[in-house]
Amino acid sequence: MAREIGCSKPATQTPGAVLQRAAAGLGRWWYPSLPHNRVVVFRGIIYAFVIVDVLLTSFAIGWHGELPGELYQPLLIGRILPLPVPTPLLLSVIKTALLVFSALALVRKMPRLTGIAVFVLYLEWMVVNFSYGKVDHDRFALLVALAVLPTVSPNAAQDEGLDEAAGWALRCVQVAVVLTYFMAAYAKLRFGGIEWLNGATLVRAILRRGTVVADPLIAYPALLIGAQYLIVAFELASPLMLAKGRLGRVLLWAAFAFHAGIYATLRLSFIPHLVCLLAFLPVERLRPPWPVTTRRRRTGRGSPDRYSSQGPVCQGSATKLSRKALAERVSTR
Amino acid sequence: MPHFEAVTVSGARLELETEDLGLRTAEVLGLMDRFRRKPALLRRLAQTHSATGPARSRLVELSLVQGIHSLRDGRPRGYSEEIVSVWRER
Numbered sequence: 125m126a127r128e129i130g131c132s133k134p135a136t137q138t139p140g141a142v143l144q145r146a147a148a149g150l151g152r153w154w155y156p157s158l159p160h161n162r163v164v165v166f167r168g169i170i171y172a173f174v175i176v177d178v179l180l181t182s183f184a185i186g187w188h189g190e191l192p193g194e195l196y197q198p199l200l201i202g203r204i205l206p207l208p209v210p211t212p213l214l215l216s217v218i219k220t221a222l223l224v225f226s227a228l229a230l231v232r233k234m235p236r237l238t239g240i241a242v243f244v245l246y247l248e249w250m251v252v253n254f255s256y257g258k259v260d261h262d263r264f265a266l267l268v269a270l271a272v273l274p275t276v277s278p279n280a281a282q283d284e285g286l287d288e289a290a291g292w293a294l295r296c297v298q299v300a301v302v303l304t305y306f307m308a309a310y311a312k313l314r315f316g317g318i319e320w321l322n323g324a325t326l327v328r329a330i331l332r333r334g335t336v337v338a339d340p341l342i343a344y345p346a347l348l349i350g351a352q353y354l355i356v357a358f359e360l361a362s363p364l365m366l367a368k369g370r371l372g373r374v375l376l377w378a379a380f381a382f383h384a385g386i387y388a389t390l391r392l393s394f395i396p397h398l399v400c401l402l403a404f405l406p407v408e409r410l411r412p413p414w415p416v417t418t419r420r421r422r423t424g425r426g427s428p429d430r431y432s433s434q435g436p437v438c439q440g441s442a443t444k445l446s447r448k449a450l451a452e453r454v455s456t457r
Numbered sequence: 458m459p460h461f462e463a464v465t466v467s468g469a470r471l472e473l474e475t476e477d478l479g480l481r482t483a484e485v486l487g488l489m490d491r492f493r494r495k496p497a498l499l500r501r502l503a504q505t506h507s508a509t510g511p512a513r514s515r516l517v518e519l520s521l522v523q524g525i526h527s528l529r530d531g532r533p534r535g536y537s538e539e540i541v542s543v544w545r546e547r
Contacts, residue, residue, distance in 0.1 A: 184481060187480075190509075191479050192505060195501075257483075257485070257487025258481065331526050345531025346531075
């Protein structure tokens with residue numbers, strides 16, 4: 125008996141079906157299947173950066189322990205939680221613990237536990253940083269990255285495959301990066317109003333910390349006002365960084381160009397934020413100039429697949445073999 | 458740009474960057490109103506600074522000074538300073 129294939133009657137578009145499809149689409153967007161290796165490399169960059177940051181770029185936080193306690197105005201989180209007033213001893217302990225746990229997370233020792241420890245310690249480090257009259261917005265994405273990275277599976281056997289958990293973590297960082305820009309535009313318009321665009325913010329910034337590149341621009345206020353329009357336009361358009369294809373790539377490179385321009389003119393580096401911008405790039409393709417060993421799942425000595433996935437020994441240094449075992453394998457070929 | 462001006466117990470007058478007192482420039486800008494309302498906060502800063510230096514550099518006066526650039530047609534045309542807050546040892 126012949127069966128009818130295809131259907132001339134259009135599918136019914138019930139609100140429930142539409143909602144279901146939208147939810148499924150959103151789910152696919154929030155949980156893209158990305159290479160697990162990408163988040164592994166990104167995680168390494170983030171924890172290495174935390175070490176550099178604690179030692180170099182955020183070292184001034186250590187000064188806060190010496191300041192009078194009356195100047196400590198804790199952020200909302202510091203008013204809700206019973207966080208102590210910073211002292212030199214407290215900050216030394218936090219700094220040391222951050223360095224130790226970041227180093228352990230970097231070498232993937234108990235990555236979930238050490239990752240959570242790094243997040244909690246870095247959050248407190250930032251509460252101290254921002255409780256003396258100034259709050260930076262360039263560390264928001266980094267904090268989100270530290271919060272979500274411990275959720276990624278530490279199983280090295282997955283490194284070569286696709287992973288939705290890795291995709292979710294990277295997507296969270298991407299959204300945090302975009303929100304950093306978008307909310308910066310919102311803050312400008314919220315506190316400065318639409319007149320912020322025609323104000324003297326860049327003039328003030330150049331007078332305060334302009335470089336040799338920026339100093340001559342002070343004579344051209346119209347140019348600086350135009351730059352303010354461009355900055356807000358870029359920040360409002362930043363959600364397009366999440367778009368697929370050329371549009372997203374153009375916005376991403378516009379972000380890098382924006383930061384290069386800001387650094388050249390005002391010496392503002394936004395390094396923590398720039399590190400998080402790497403969440404948009406296929407960082408797993410980066411190859412360091414030194415030989416890399418990739419950890420593989422351990423199998424038992426008698427396991428039949430012990431060497432089955434290792435391939436020819438001359439195809440790189442992906443497997444860990446002793447010199448003796450290596451010599452034996454080479455001699456049998 | 459804010460900065461601090463100080464007088465030591467030996468009578469020397471110093472101009473101090475905000476970092477010399479453990480604060481970043483933007484933090485001083487954020488705390489400006491508190492310094493204005495409560496000059497005693499400067500005493501605490503001076504005490505902290507004095508504790509780390511030799512006895513003769515102990516501060517007996519500390520002022521917070523704000524530099525003000527005036528603009529005309531969007532271009533800088535003048536510079537003046539406002540003393541925001543002063544603390545003197547009695």
